[in-house]
Amino acid sequence: LTSESGATLDAMWARGRAVDIASDEAWLRAMVKVEVALAAASAKVGLIPETDARRIESVSRDLTLDTAAIAREASATGTPIMALVERLRIAVGPEVAGSVHQGATSQDIVDTASMLVAVGAIAAIVEDLAGASEAAAGLGARHRATAIAGRTLLQQAVPTTFGLKAANWMLGLDRATDRLAEIRRTGLAVQLGGAAGTLAGYGGHGQRIAAEMAGRLGLSDPVVPWHTERTRIGDLASALGVAAGAVAKPARDIVLLAQTEVAEVEEGVADRGGSSAMAHKHNPVAAIAAVACTQRSIGLVTTLLASMAQEHERAAGNWQAEWVPLRQLLITVDSAVTWLRDSLEHLIVRPEAMARNLGSEGSPDVGDAPALVDEALRAHRARPSP
Amino acid sequence: LTSESGATLDAMWARGRAVDIASDEAWLRAMVKVEVALAAASAKVGLIPETDARRIESVSRDLTLDTAAIAREASATGTPIMALVERLRIAVGPEVAGSVHQGATSQDIVDTASMLVAVGAIAAIVEDLAGASEAAAGLGARHRATAIAGRTLLQQAVPTTFGLKAANWMLGLDRATDRLAEIRRTGLAVQLGGAAGTLAGYGGHGQRIAAEMAGRLGLSDPVVPWHTERTRIGDLASALGVAAGAVAKPARDIVLLAQTEVAEVEEGVADRGGSSAMAHKHNPVAAIAAVACTQRSIGLVTTLLASMAQEHERAAGNWQAEWVPLRQLLITVDSAVTWLRDSLEHLIVRPEAMARNLGSEGSPDVGDAPALVDEALRAHRARPSP
């Protein structure tokens, strides 16, 4: 048995654009982008020649990176930056080499690159969340008065409407979206501090360079370097954890509504969810995959929050522990959102089954459910675009 | 051996006002307060007589609650509300009994009461965080230029200043404070939905009653009932988790700086931290207690995030799983903050030890550290009052 490489089964549940946006290679590319921005900003304040900065930028565009070799070297030294910087210095030539990575420390580049990756991944997540929310809003509007059994503790209680259920899904997704959008706008900052966070290598120009880099990279300008002040990472991780929770809720509801004995909804994707052995089965594959992805996110958030206590000017382990979980969390949450959006966009709703399960004759009393749906949709539409 | 009851060793690490604000009894009192507000709001829209609402309010003021008996009954029925409502109905007398708890479901009362408790506890946490941050700001200002070894991976790197270290502590605490203050302002909403979240028992007045309750109780008015839409709980839990991380960072730094071999800071509280056996020891008790409290918070946030997937109109286990961890988290984080504030306010700083460890002669190059401290303090002071 031999197998051809190039893809991984890890990707099995991975959906959405964050898979590529937060890949190892994308992260490496982001690090190069940060070095380019640092050089440009350093030139702007006169710390290095403009020609050097332009040379670094042009060379970086054609730079071929052997991620395997870089990973090997990184594994030996404990940082991917040295291997990257060395390649960049060789590529620009000996006259310009000194202008590469000037005054920076590894964490400046790694953290800023992580923020760039996060910006991109959050954009995808926010867009997918918005799509999922839109699908839920559509279900809410169409079924604002469709009676369904209200179920508490998984027992039928008094009636509600399917639309109100969907409107609640929508509102949870909206709240998660808004928080992530806010973090993208204000919480992701450039990192520049040098060896001990004092900007000692920049001759007093450090803060201007950081501000310039922030502008070029579309990140916030932090007040001071934040090497071991990790509330930004904590905020990001927990907003992603809350988004996972906002996805898990409708996903689990759909799985329950799709049960054979309930059969009030069905995922209407042809050729999916079938069973080779059992033709009658129709598994809500997308909702189940969303549940699986959200379940994975719990532990990733735990690790990121548990790693916030970072020692002195750079942590001995807790910083390094962030790298993989942060990118996995971005990928896993986007996967969850993408699966849920798929499920919601293809959801077949069975009002007749809802009525049958309810055992109601005539019009059951659904209280203010339709009015509450209207209220929820108004709030949904009144939100500023994320 | 006999022991007298009334206090618990659990309280050993518990500090701060949240211990009382989020106690079981306070939660019970909050539930009564919610019933009173519900009655008042119901009277306002004409659903029950004004005299009934006034009777409920006046009776509730003198109501004696036997928490032990209520806990026993609650344990049998799975909800503390029935026991409470029954006592309230008996207290107001048979004519008014029907106006108590009208149209509400247990979760309406429990959730709203939890939000009231959270409002109070967050107020305490925010105030204590502000105090800790102020102490860090003072250290930052006083030591803006006090040279200290920058330490990366726990190895001495290039110099920085103790003031910049303290300024970073301050900024982390400020970010955590601002997020919690924001959640208190907008994220804690009244809950009112009735049996299945449709406000069916309120004759079309449900939303007005909820709005009126929100005003009376100082909570937000949610768009619709949020019985199983738990992003509010997720937001609250994770903001508390991030606050714990913002506390853990300085607490751990202080423990490291106080090491015998480093001895750059000391907690200056007489009669604390000594060892009966070893007179020369001076343990940084407050910082260590802060670490212990933050360590506990990790798991509590995990449980709360993992419990966000709540089924249909009321969850079968995940809602009930929130109660204890949420209040413990409020208490534990306030304890952590209070211990840290204590540590910071009593911190004795040893510039001469910092210089000695640095092994520097003359003036070490601390880069822009003093200017960065000034910048951080400007940002600190420019914030709107939380």
Add this chain to the structure above:
Amino acid sequence: LTSESGATLDAMWARGRAVDIASDEAWLRAMVKVEVALAAASAKVGLIPETDARRIESVSRDLTLDTAAIAREASATGTPIMALVERLRIAVGPEVAGSVHQGATSQDIVDTASMLVAVGAIAAIVEDLAGASEAAAGLGARHRATAIAGRTLLQQAVPTTFGLKAANWMLGLDRATDRLAEIRRTGLAVQLGGAAGTLAGYGGHGQRIAAEMAGRLGLSDPVVPWHTERTRIGDLASALGVAAGAVAKPARDIVLLAQTEVAEVEEGVADRGGSSAMAHKHNPVAAIAAVACTQRSIGLVTTLLASMAQEHERAAGNWQAEWVPLRQLLITVDSAVTWLRDSLEHLIVRPEAMARNLGSEGSPDVGDAPALVDEALRAHRARPSP
């Protein structure tokens, strides 16, 4: 509103004997018991007079402990031991005072007391697990051939028997039981090391004293002091976490089987699970409470595993972080087990509903399910008594 103290709403979901066995007071009593055992063992090797040991034992029997005051003092000093030892020394009188706590450090007493508490709580948990397993075994035997829809991904697949489902519940409970019983037999050791774990205060008799204490207290004799070697705590915490998982599985199945639309089982406890508003409802309260308790256990295990990295000879925070979560975990898991046992012992099974949901006529093909039940029951009965 006033409330009488003495009980807490935290106790609401708390069931089983571990509530008392692992209470704060029980822990305090266990600490006194450890001091008595230390004195007796010290007398045995001739380190203190026999009469002193006897005096300490007799005095400790009548010692009244004001837990409130001890908690207050403990909170100031960061350890409950000093306050306890001081009281014990006063009680035995000045001549004997020097023989109290001789050579020991706080952690010796706290850890050994925790192990004593754990031994007792595990005994209760093991007994309750055995009871729950026995109830599941009974269901397995009675329904070895009762056809029920096999459900995969919550969709009906091919048939199985309810007995096989129950047999799987039983096997999971048995595996969790056996592991906890093994830990109780071999994994819970006495702690004695003195200030830095070298037994320096015992004149070369330390190991014999530890062995003697182990014998008297029914604990294992560790090879060496284990102040910061916390695999015993990790093993205990994770065995409890696995037990919670073994409980969560049947509890969740029962909640699903009891759904209104499925109605294949019901918890047959009169006057419980009813709804004041909805007489037709019959909530599976015990299974739901079990789910809630297991959900809480997740985070507690996380904190305990995350706290295993304890510095040098005594940790600065991670040890102190263990105390409350360890006892809460013992209580929560016993509560979960007790609720599940209650649910299983009162479970009403509806074979006719199972057949109806299956939609089968005649005898559905349940494969080897009955034979597998027999096999499982054989394995269950062949186990040595835990």
Add this chain to the structure above:
Amino acid sequence: LTSESGATLDAMWARGRAVDIASDEAWLRAMVKVEVALAAASAKVGLIPETDARRIESVSRDLTLDTAAIAREASATGTPIMALVERLRIAVGPEVAGSVHQGATSQDIVDTASMLVAVGAIAAIVEDLAGASEAAAGLGARHRATAIAGRTLLQQAVPTTFGLKAANWMLGLDRATDRLAEIRRTGLAVQLGGAAGTLAGYGGHGQRIAAEMAGRLGLSDPVVPWHTERTRIGDLASALGVAAGAVAKPARDIVLLAQTEVAEVEEGVADRGGSSAMAHKHNPVAAIAAVACTQRSIGLVTTLLASMAQEHERAAGNWQAEWVPLRQLLITVDSAVTWLRDSLEHLIVRPEAMARNLGSEGSPDVGDAPALVDEALRAHRARPSP
């Protein structure tokens, strides 16, 4: 910028053989191996022709698997098995195709393959743990009487010996090793149940086939199928979590001992741990990497324990959530162990620095420390080979 694929930066902290043993490709190969064993066992009981089994085995040996395509198909159907079985059926030809995967369900193959992967990875982890423990034992023996400051709460307390510290590291590693070895011997079982776990597709031969497969694959024979009885996974995950804790303890101690101001140990690997900017720095890279890896393991264990509640006969999300975390945990823990072993095997110990920090003249009283080391080494050597 372009990058060549084939390796990932995720691998940066990944060390040890589990990286390959638990890779996606290895998992795929293990699934093929399980199909071969199933065919052979089915032939043995006469369910399929012997020639079919032999054909399946010989074809599988040369089977080329395009993991990328399989991952794509798996992502669409929610299981990697269908894509794999289809390829295998095509490869063996139409006459034999029916004998492939006969009577099995996807989870039978995936779970059994996971157990095979776990067996291999645990073998590597156990061997690396044994190596790390041996290195710690060597340090213990060499420094049984080397005085060092005992440190409690990171403050110097009374003296101990470096050997006793190392002996404690060794004992923790040994306990973790023994538990993992026990799980490998008895806790990893073959999975065979068919669509609903009743062995319905095997004409009464199912249990014999499972037993035969267990023998061929070196796994345990479970009493009955364990599709949703996940205590085996819980046991495995938590034993790995405890192993991570046993690694984190010495790793953190080494980082602390290597601090500039303490300087009692150093990692003696040339060309590693240096800083491009600061030649005097010597970072304990291996210990720091071990800390980072153990930190990541916490969240993975959390997810696996939180996923144990699996519904009915196959879970809707929680089973699927196990796949990636389980393999990542195996890899991460082996990486942690390998880094620690590296650190311990290259550790340079500075007795003179220990004496200097201790500030002791003559022979400090180290109590029974040397005797305790001897005792620990005796216990270490008396263990049966893992």
